[in-house]
Amino acid sequence: MKVRILLFAAAQDIAQNSSIELDVGTDPTVSELRKLVGDTYPALRALLGSSRFAIDREFVSDDTIVSSHSEIAMIPPVSGG
Amino acid sequence: MIELTSTEIDTQRILDDAYRADCGAVVLFLGTTRQWTKDRETDHLVYDAYQAMAVSKLEELKRAAIDRWPVKHVAIVHRLGRVDIGKASVAVVVASPHREAAFEAAKWLIDELKRQVPIWKQEHWTSQAPSWIHPPSSPGNPTSNPPT
Numbered sequence: 164m165k166v167r168i169l170l171f172a173a174a175q176d177i178a179q180n181s182s183i184e185l186d187v188g189t190d191p192t193v194s195e196l197r198k199l200v201g202d203t204y205p206a207l208r209a210l211l212g213s214s215r216f217a218i219d220r221e222f223v224s225d226d227t228i229v230s231s232h233s234e235i236a237m238i239p240p241v242s243g244g
Numbered sequence: 245m246i247e248l249t250s251t252e253i254d255t256q257r258i259l260d261d262a263y264r265a266d267c268g269a270v271v272l273f274l275g276t277t278r279q280w281t282k283d284r285e286t287d288h289l290v291y292d293a294y295q296a297m298a299v300s301k302l303e304e305l306k307r308a309a310i311d312r313w314p315v316k317h318v319a320i321v322h323r324l325g326r327v328d329i330g331k332a333s334v335a336v337v338v339a340s341p342h343r344e345a346a347f348e349a350a351k352w353l354i355d356e357l358k359r360q361v362p363i364w365k366q367e368h369w370t371s372q373a374p375s376w377i378h379p380p381s382s383p384g385n386p387t388s389n390p391p392t
Contacts, residue, residue, distance in 0.1 A: 171294055171362065172366070175292075217294070222360070238294065239378045240378040241362055244365075
């Protein structure tokens, strides 16, 4: 299945895009997605290590299953305020 | 009121909204842009956000503060885009019948905002290329915040 991952801040600059699309197996976990992002975009690896993932606007843990119609986002360490 | 805005924060307006007959305290916290970080000079900041999630997280924080403290009014406004030196990038306003709750809730809200609301700051330095700030020691960092 195909998933789209929203990118922000430095991740967006590194990928030169506000989102990326990846082909993944059925029902991947966030952890599998994380690895696939790093394999496809090695330049994102360093930031991936310190980033969280959000699904449908909620932070999720690495064992969460991802479905293709979810809104998926890579959230680098935040710095608002 | 929860708001992300690309225009200057109108502190008078958000204070006017906070005055209530049943409250004896209004606390306003403003985060402002600092010119110097050690020996590096900032020209201006640029803020980016995952807007839909940031608004939803801010609403969640507001509800949590109202549940936890006897506060009657909470407003949080955060700037997006360019913010010049000395300007407010964030405002947190809390009104409560007595001051302790307003101080405590306001501090908790800005601390949590900085920990978990998806907003990012880009420093535009006077003498080097701009850099996004992704604090390695951020409590939101998975290495210090194991998955639940």
